[in-house]
Amino acid sequence: MIKIVFFAALREQLDCAELSLSADDVKTVNEVKQRLSDRNSQWRQTFSNASLLSAVNHDMVAGDHLVKSGDEVAFFPPVTGG
Amino acid sequence: MIKIVFFAALREQLDCAELSLSADDVKTVNEVKQRLSDRNSQWRQTFSNASLLSAVNHDMVAGDHLVKSGDEVAFFPPVTGG
Amino acid sequence: MTSQDLFAEISIQAEDFSLADEVALLEKDNLTDGAVVTFTGRVRNNNNGNSVTSLTLEHYPGMTEKSLAKIINQAKEQWQIGRVKVIHRIGELHIGEQIVFVGVTSKHRQDAFAANEFIMDYLKVKAPFWKKEQITEAGKTSENWLDAKTGDTDKAELWS
């Protein structure tokens, strides 16, 4: 399984902080995103935001980054700390 | 009269912190310096140091800066604060 | 100073911090670093012209520490610096409160300035923190997540 986590405005828009996906059907971060978009129109619209960032195992990655079982994949808006 | 002051290593080399010159004979900072150099060989050697800085009335100035009676003219080595 | 005296500490905390205590730790038994540069960020009252009353800071535990450690290592590769401390607060913070601290020591003031500014610039675009502001206007309170500033991304790219 792959653990998926959401933060900040994205978590609120989805009303979801965390879920799991089977690693069998998704090979990349983009495929994870596509799978999540397919859940319903609300999720599709939320993931159509081009500014969303992705991290795998606590490192920022691009959409073609490979994912495997046991990974933690995170999606979040641009950061605003400091 | 023009008040002349010396600081730091320059003051120690000259063994003099302050003196006065008549304003009648000197028109510029360079002329003040020349007049001081003429005192003796020790002063001449000390003022031959090209890195010496000059200030008139607390502002750094170049050698062609005009001086007049009542001015305070300072000579000192490059600064090393901070 | 021996190498084990060099440290880079990261703290993500809800509690406030003391600038004086942090600088004292950066300077303690550190007689080779003559330069200490600190940055302190505080909640101000005029973000985007709104009347902000407080902020809530969320972060991504685990990734936050990892990203800050990476940023500090990049700074250490580029400049000759001694000790580094980064503190970022989380949770609810009110106007005037301290949010973030970066402290850097070095033998050379230029390195301390550059490394400190680099760490702040990268923290702004790489460290997973998000601010939600609480705004009170005409007696009405609303909340909204801050938008990232494109200027921050541009500034971080200037270093690379």
Next chain:
Amino acid sequence: MTSQDLFAEISIQAEDFSLADEVALLEKDNLTDGAVVTFTGRVRNNNNGNSVTSLTLEHYPGMTEKSLAKIINQAKEQWQIGRVKVIHRIGELHIGEQIVFVGVTSKHRQDAFAANEFIMDYLKVKAPFWKKEQITEAGKTSENWLDAKTGDTDKAELWS
């Protein structure tokens, strides 16, 4: 914040100073400036590879204050900054002791960093301070005036 709340203070003093107190004054009733950058310079033990035991700081009273005020005004013309404090100590200072403090507040961190570094760079080449170091080697104590570093002049010229 009204304009009279903006201040630029200069202090030339023999006594030590408290970083915490200085920053508290920069931040007091100042809710618009979210960024505070400080520089602290201390006596280190390895100037030019010699074993420095202490420094004596001499200055040119009157010109010192005037030159620092000019430097601060130049910074205020170039960057949007709020409050500024510059402290420079004089007299005999030992290893580890604080020599100089520059604190700058701003709405924008970039302005606070740039103005602070600019003030230090200009102070290094324009403000009439001179350091004499006391060196102890093989039980023998000697004194010498520090030479100015050409690097400092070069760095100050980068801003113009």
